[in-house]
Amino acid sequence: MNTVSATEQQQDSTRARMQAMGRAARAAARLMARADTGTKNAALNAIANELDRQRPQLAAANAKDMQHGRDSGLDAALLDRLELTDARIDGMIEGLNQVADLPDPVGEISDLKYRPSGIQLGKMRVPLGVIGIIYESRPNVTIDAASLCLKSGNATILRGGKEALHSNGAIAACITAGLKQAGLPEAAVQVVETTDRAAVGAMITMSEYVDVIVPRGGKGLIERISNDARVPVIKHLDGIxxxxxxxxxxxxxxxxxxxxxxxxxxxxxxxxxxxxxxxxxxxxxxxxxxxxxxxxxxxxxxxxxxxxxxxxxxxxxxxxxxxxxxxxxxxxxxxxxxxxxxxxxxxxxxxxxxxxxxxxxxxxxxxxxxxxxxxxxxxxxxxxxxxxxYGLGAEIGISTDKIHARGPVGLEGLTSQKWIVFGDGQIRE
Amino acid sequence: MNTVSATEQQQDSTRARMQAMGRAARAAARLMARADTGTKNAALNAIANELDRQRPQLAAANAKDMQHGRDSGLDAALLDRLELTDARIDGMIEGLNQVADLPDPVGEISDLKYRPSGIQLGKMRVPLGVIGIIYESRPNVTIDAASLCLKSGNATILRGGKEALHSNGAIAACITAGLKQAGLPEAAVQVVETTDRAAVGAMITMSEYVDVIVPRGGKGLIERISNDARVPVIKHLDGIxxxxxxxxxxxxxxxxxxxxxxxxxxxxxxxxxxxxxxxxxxxxxxxxxxxxxxxxxxxxxxxxxxxxxxxxxxxxxxxxxxxxxxxxxxxxxxxxxxxxxxxxxxxxxxxxxxxxxxxxxxxxxxxxxxxxxxxxxxxxxxxxxxxxxYGLGAEIGISTDKIHARGPVGLEGLTSQKWIVFGDGQIRE
Structure with a gap:
């Protein structure tokens, strides 16, 4: 077997694994969409408690990433962003509890009015479905992104930087435990645990399973993803x-x-x-x-x-x-x-x-x-x-797009509005 | 010169022309965004008058397309959709006057409230910018799409089917005359007058000049465009x-x-x-x-x-x-x-x-x-x-996407909301 076909085989298997994650996320999204506010808040608080309880595990995992980062010559700034200090864990815990305190955007009905036909028409705010987040080295993004997507009733697939692989894995364990305690599906938040770049390629093209991609990182990463994506991207390029x-x-x-x-x-x-x-x-x-x-x-x-x-x-x-x-x-x-x-x-x-x-x-x-x-x-x-x-509580990013969410994107930007109609048997004449 | 390089030269020249249209549209979009409601309505009414006045020219152009369609073996259903009867011209005129009567979405300010910092924060509804419409044989779509984009303060590039080339050209002449009479830039509505398919390829990839693409037509057309686009697409696939x-x-x-x-x-x-x-x-x-x-x-x-x-x-x-x-x-x-x-x-x-x-x-x-x-x-x-x-007055399509506009897309779906801040000298502490 030559190198090329070994690489191809690896890519195929990564793609298959991403498809399986996508299917699981799609199924979880239906359950998340109907989860009530109390259950979602309980999950957020439970994840916060798990982070606090598993500080030793987080420290051990982060130490591995830091050692590997130093060995592979990461510069001081990147190493700093990678480090999970106790203060940063406190920040993640505080962030989770803050998101739990935010009003739930899901189910909000607005503009309800009668039309001449007799139907009563309005709009209902609903989750987008499955959100893919692709980000670079800072492991605390895992919690920021997961908490906002969870509160807005979405399922999430998170793909962090390879430098933070062990740290993200340890954080994922806390998220899974918290979801389980609250009775929410574990596939509501999935962390991609491979460094194979084919994982990103699969994520941004499997439009049957992923509704929107939010890339967070340098301009190069975001441009690459936007160019290759077959899924809508909420992006932030420059801030000039x-x-x-x-x-x-x-x-x-x-x-x-x-x-x-x-x-x-x-x-x-x-x-x-x-x-x-x-x-x-x-x-x-x-x-x-x-x-x-x-x-x-x-x-x-x-x-x-x-x-x-x-x-x-x-x-x-x-x-x-x-x-x-x-x-x-x-x-x-x-x-x-x-x-x-x-x-x-x-x-x-x-x-x-x-x-x-x-x-x-x-x-x-x-x-x-x-x-x-x-x-x-x-x-x-x-x-x-x-x-x-702006009072959004937290943001998943700042969009410089004109479509959908613009500027700071909070919970509302992770939802859409569908039309709802209350009738009494009306038909078109 | 061989055939391949002749085709390539033609494609290059088409691309260059599309870029020029894009630049002109971008410049026109700035003027359209600040055009007041009365001016936009005057343009819509003037276009309606031109359509009425130029019925002979429309009939002559449409006759050419019909003849060409019969010669090239178009089926009866397509020929029917292509025909610009007097009743259909009446319909376009009525549509223009109806869009003129709709409330102007541009400039609407909502959710204005003071933040603890003292700034007053709100949202303002603004045009998307430049909208590209790609559609198939029905020439009346030219007027439907142009009128909605014009009223919502956008500049538009319209690319109709090759079967309706002469009819669309004659309609474009009416639009240009109406824009001119109202003192709006002629480049606010541009109709692509080439059948070269490279025009579509250029339109859907020139993200510096086009903010969103709305394809209207069969599922095949829409899938092709969605796959190749580098510009956001508002699309409608199936209605199951x-x-x-x-x-x-x-x-x-x-x-x-x-x-x-x-x-x-x-x-x-x-x-x-x-x-x-x-x-x-x-x-x-x-x-x-x-x-x-x-x-x-x-x-x-x-x-x-x-x-x-x-x-x-x-x-x-x-x-x-x-x-x-x-x-x-x-x-x-x-x-x-x-x-x-x-x-x-x-x-x-x-x-x-x-x-x-x-x-x-x-x-x-x-x-x-x-x-x-x-x-x-x-x-x-x-x-x-x-x-x-639903009371939108008219629709540019029905979106089955979850991002941005969902369901019937009217004037509001052709706008976005930006954040606005009224301050009194506030700075971040």
């Missing part, structure tokens, strides 16, 4: 967020928002990456802002007009306008007016979050209506674009 | 709809609904294709129903238990449970109870529309909650699953 300081901005608000949006945290998708400033106010706001950024160690890259006011700024290239730095770097562009700012945003934004700082009523209304991003703000920091800040 | 007559059904309602759902119209996606009957009531309802179906010329195919009660029924094969007849044919299965009916539906339904006939409160509630289809009904004919009956 803009703040536009209008010439009718309140200077104090402009200073605070532009500083906060960049420097509150650097490695997050809702941080500002490009600051747009109206020509008429640039001289007043940029010097003070530049000094504040410098003090925080933020590297500035500006257009020519910016550099005339902020001589320390490096020249910005076209590449800068489409770069998500996720770092203490900021590009600055001076624009003629709000229309020019909106043109820049339409061309370069990733559609995540944009904010205008202005006291002008008509401009605020226009910016809100015309900027085509998942969150559009007036006089607020882009850093608010977040599931917790 | 079920009526389940429970043993606690009102006999009169059961008879009327089961007869209406099958025989009101045969070639429609919301017609019943399989009748499920509880064992305990089959003897009471099936003979009368079978007689009524026979009188209407409906061919019956039944399970063994059905054939014991209805001897004229042919035996139903497994293939029958997954067949959308779109014809006077009905499969009938006797089941033990509602759970068995729901199992059958879970296994064989296409997720379009199912109805239960029962007077039992708890069963009605369970059927509504647990059956996972885009429309689920109690004591009503499946024939009500329709955009007009």
């Amino acid at each position: 967020c803009h703040v536009y300081i209008d010439d009718r901005a309140d200077r104090e608000k402009a200073f605070n928002i532009a500083l906060n949006a960049k420097t509150h945290r650097y490695g997050v998708c809702n941080a500002m990456e490009t600051l747009l400033v109206a020509e008429g106010i640039a001289n007043e706001v940029l010097p003070r802002l530049a000094a504040a950024y410098s003090e925080k160690g933020v590297e500035l890259r500006g257009c020519e007009k910016t550099r005339a006011i902020v001589p320390d700024a490096q020249p910005a290239s076209d590449e800068d306008w489409v770069t998500e730095y996720l770092a203490p770097v900021l590009s600055i562009r001076i624009v003629a007016d709000m229309d020019a700012a909106m043109d820049h945003i339409a061309q370069y934004s990733s559609g995540h979050t944009e904010s205008i700082v202005t006291e002008d009523y008509t401009r605020a209304r226009r910016f809100l209506a015309e900027v085509d991003s998942s969150s559009v703000m007036v006089n607020a920091s882009t850093r608010f674009a977040d599931g917790f800040e | 709809c079920h009526v389940y007559i429970d043993d606690r059904a009102d006999r009169e309602k059961a008879f009327n609904i089961a007869l209406n759902a099958k025989t009101h119209r045969y070639g429609v996606c919301n017609a019943m294709e399989t009748l499920l009957v509880a064992e305990g009531i089959a003897n009471e309802v099936l003979p009368r129903l079978a007689a009524a179906y026979s009188e209407k010329g409906v061919e019956l195919r039944g399970c063994e238990k059905t054939r014991a009660i209805v001897p004229d029924a042919q035996p139903a094969s497994d293939e029958d449970w997954v067949t959308e007849y779109l014809a006077p044919v009905l499969s009938i299965r006797i089941v033990a109870d509602m759970d068995a009916a729901m199992d059958h539906i879970a296994q064989y339904s296409s997720g379009h529309t199912e109805s239960i006939v029962t007077e039992d409160y708890t069963r009605a509630r369970r059927f509504l909650a647990e059956v996972d289809s885009s429309s689920v009904m109690v004591n009503a004919s499946t024939r009500f699953a329709d955009g007009f009956e």
Whole structure:
């Protein structure tokens, strides 16, 4: 037997195993869809208790992954994300209990009204069915994703990074135990325990068993999955967020928002990456802002007009306008007016979050209506674009798609609405 | 130059033209998104007037397509769908004026509330952007689709069947004239005027210019497009709809609904294709129903238990449970109870529309909650699953997807909701 056919055999067997998981998930999804709120909450609390009880097992499994990571030369940042400290386990437990406290979206009936035919028509919120989550090294995503999918009545297939294989397996054991204690099907949450990449290929193409894929990770992973998927994908690509300081901005608000949006945290998708400033106010706001950024160690890259006011700024290239730095770097562009700012945003934004700082009523209304991003703000920091800040309780990700869920995706984004009709024997004439 | 490279050159040039259309559509979409309701309605009315004024041109163009269709041997049914009679032009004009009368979904703000941080958070309904419609021979779809996309503030690229090329071109001329009269960009509605199939390939993969594809036509077309698309697809595959007559059904309602759902119209996606009957009531309802179906010329195919009660029924094969007849044919299965009916539906339904006939409160509630289809009904004919009956005014299709729009898709399904934030200078602490 040569190597190629051995690989092919392995791929076939992985595919067969994924199909079996899919079938089990589809069957579990029917039971999950009719599970009542109390049972789902009991499962979430039971999983939390299991995590607490099985800390030694979690530590042992994580130690294996950490050792393997060090042996294979993972860098310090990845090792840090991989580590399951006691504080992180506390965080997972707290997250589970918080999700249990959220209102159950399933079964909500809205817009119930009579039609001229006599039928009473409405919409009912129902689970999507089977959700596939593909993510990278952080093992706590296993719990975040599982808890949201469980509460929203979905079955889940989770495929974590190969670096976290043992940790994810130990977490899966806690989930299975919790589901069992609550009387829910164990296949409601399944963790893929193979590192074979054919598992991902199978997951994203078996549309008979999987209703939606949520990839979480770097842009490369998400683009690869989106290109190959035959199942709908809820995805988040870049977070190239803009703040536009209008010439009718309140200077104090402009200073605070532009500083906060960049420097509150650097490695997050809702941080500002490009600051747009109206020509008429640039001289007043940029010097003070530049000094504040410098003090925080933020590297500035500006257009020519910016550099005339902020001589320390490096020249910005076209590449800068489409770069998500996720770092203490900021590009600055001076624009003629709000229309020019909106043109820049339409061309370069990733559609995540944009904010205008202005006291002008008509401009605020226009910016809100015309900027085509998942969150559009007036006089607020882009850093608010977040599931917790929006009151969703938790988020499975931030969608930069326009279809289905947009922006922070919480429980509601994991459901759909079907039409329901109450009749008394009505027929079409 | 050999044939292959000539074909390749043609494909390259088609792709380049589609890209140019995409760029123009993207630019037009920004203008359409901010067009006010009055302007959009004026355009719809102006297009209606143009259709009325240009009846001679429409007739001449349609005559060319009809002649070409006859010459190339199109069958009578296809020729009928292709024909633009005066009555059909009246229908298009009426449709345009009806869409003008519908409320504008764009800009609707909902769920506006203050968060603990002080920001005021809400959702705003906005157009999707650029919508690609791919459809088969009926030229009136050009107007249906264009009017709904226009009213919902989207730009549209329409690609009709090659049989209707001249008719679609003549309709496009009316649309362009109407858009111009209202001061809207002509690229807001573009009709692809090439029969090169590479045009479809380009449309469904240029995700930078097209936000969603809506294919309308046979299952083969829709499956092909879904498989190859790199852009989200709102699709409708089968309509394998079920009526389940429970043993606690009102006999009169059961008879009327089961007869209406099958025989009101045969070639429609919301017609019943399989009748499920509880064992305990089959003897009471099936003979009368079978007689009524026979009188209407409906061919019956039944399970063994059905054939014991209805001897004229042919035996139903497994293939029958997954067949959308779109014809006077009905499969009938006797089941033990509602759970068995729901199992059958879970296994064989296409997720379009199912109805239960029962007077039992708890069963009605369970059927509504647990059956996972885009429309689920109690004591009503499946024939009500329709955009007009649901009060959407018109529909661009009926989605059997779970993501985004589900069931009849009207104006709202052609929009998305973005988050909006009103602040007073708030920053994250």
